Amino acid sequence: MxxxxxxxxxxxxxxxxxxxxxxxxxxxxxxxxxxxxxxxxxxxxxxxxxxxxxxxxxxxxxxxxxxxxxxxxxxxxxxxxxxxxxxxxxxxxxxxxxxxxxxxxxxxxxxxxxxxxxxxxxxxxxxxxxxxxxxxxxxxxxxxxxxxxxxxxxxxxxxxxxxxxxxxxxxxxxxxxxxxxxxxxxxxxxxxxxxxxxxxxxxxxxxxxxxxxxxxxxxxKNKYGGDVIEIELKPGAKLNVSLENTQVTDSRVRIRVNNAESALMDVIRAVGGDNIKGIRVNKSSLDVVFINLTGGTMEEQEFDARRFYAMIRRARR
Ligand SMILES: Nc1ncnc2c1ncn2[C@@H]1O[C@H](COP(=O)(O)OP(=O)(O)O)[C@@H](O)[C@H]1O
Ligand SMILES: [Mg+2]
Known part of the structure; x- marks a missing residue:
């Protein structure tokens, strides 16, 4: 019912x-x-x-x-x-x-x-x-x-x-x-x-x-969870990463793994210590579910919407 x-x-x-x-x-x-x-x-x-x-x-x-x-x-x-x-x-x-x-x-x-x-x-x-x-x-x-x-x-x-x-x-x-x-x-x-x-x-x-x-x-969480390791890159970082489940943008790399603690060293090695400005680990949660489903955090999605409207306003002018 x-x-x-x-x-x-x-x-x-x-x-x-x-x-x-x-x-x-x-x-x-x-x-x-x-x-x-x-x-x-x-x-x-x-x-x-x-x-x-x-x-x-x-x-x-x-x-x-x-x-x-x-x-x-x-x-x-x-x-x-x-x-x-x-x-x-x-x-x-x-x-x-x-x-x-x-x-x-x-x-x-x-x-x-x-x-x-x-x-x-x-x-x-x-x-x-x-x-x-x-x-x-x-x-x-x-x-x-x-x-x-x-x-x-x-x-x-x-x-x-x-x-x-x-x-x-x-x-x-x-x-x-x-x-x-x-x-x-x-x-x-x-x-x-x-x-x-x-x-x-x-x-x-x-x-x-x-x-x-x-x-x-x-x-x-079972379906779309897992941990996410988020690496903030130094400006001008030169990457040569080929890891599975990885998204790379100009300023950051996000890698989805089963267990962040056991994967962390390999990930740092793959990205290259010299390229790394900061590291954050998101343990499985709905945050991670959202990142895995959309490729970004909720705040970034909001940012997208603002950018979209700015684009429309520019086009109207
Ligand atoms: N009356 C309206 N006229 C034009 N756009 C609207 C109107 N109401 C909402 N929107 C747009 O529709 C989208 C969804 O809005 P809304 O349902 O309020 O989202 P949420 O409640 O999830 O924040 C937004 O992009 C918002 O700007
Ligand atoms: Mg609302």
């Missing part, structure tokens, strides 16, 4: 393809993550799945209804937490919930709101202005608002972006708890590898609008 099924879901802005024929399924009760760098198409995907923007091509069933043909049915069965602020700071916690109830058309919302505030341990603060809430309390109130209409699926766009380490850990626990206690399917996006690794049952790695791999974090 699926909570989300997408088929060739696509969004174009003019000629630019922000989301490119993505197809995936999320089982009921899963925590599914879309992991990818800035500009990968994560928010656009969520906007289509929550009915905020129509797809250019393709379709998705969310809670059993088509986002193209039945967006209203979809909206009544989902909750959504954006990465931007959604609380009105001048209103109390309770008033924020009331607005949410009106927006989503929930009847008898007061009972549900009271139950949720109790669940999150913030009932005693319900008449305090949201602007006076701590970050942790704000997050709880936002989740309570998203749960108000008893959704089957909750969408969270970068739920922990900008949070300090402690609040992030609290947020991860809250997401696990509501997934279990309210049996709500969670689709979240993130560009934090540790978040995807620790929180998600399954992941889709998204880059440049496409899903390039999808599996459990463990399987992704």
């Amino acid at each position: 699926y909570s989300i099924e997408t088929r060739d879901l696509t969004k174009k802005y003019g000629d630019f393809v922000a989301v490119d024929h993505i197809s995936f399924t999320v089982k009921r009760g899963e925590i599914f993550g879309l992991l990818g760098p800035n500009g990968a198409g994560k928010t656009t995907t969520i906007k289509m799945l929550t009915g905020l923007t129509p797809p250019t091509e393709g379709d998705a069933l969310v809670a059993g209804f088509s986002i193209v043909r039945n967006p209203i049915e979809v909206k009544s069965r989902i909750g959504w937490i954006s990465s931007e602020v959604i609380l009105d700071d001048d209103l109390t916690g309770w008033e924020n919930l009331e607005i949410q109830a009106r927006l989503t058309g929930v009847k008898n919302w007061k009972e549900r709101a009271t139950e949720l505030l109790k669940y999150f341990g913030i009932l005693e603060f319900k008449d305090r202005k949201a602007g006076k809430f701590s970050t942790g309390m704000r997050k709880k109130l936002e989740i309570a608002m998203a749960l108000l209409n008893s959704p089957e699926v909750i969408f969270m766009d970068e739920p922990t972006i900008g949070l300090d380490v402690n609040t992030r850990a609290t947020m991860w626990n809250l997401i696990r708890q509501i997934n279990k206690d309210y049996e709500v399917t969670v689709l979240l996006t993130t560009h934090y590898m540790e978040e995807a690794d620790s929180l998600c049952n399954r992941l889709g790695i998204i880059n440049k609008g496409r899903i390039i791999a999808m599996d459990t974090p463990e399987e992704l």
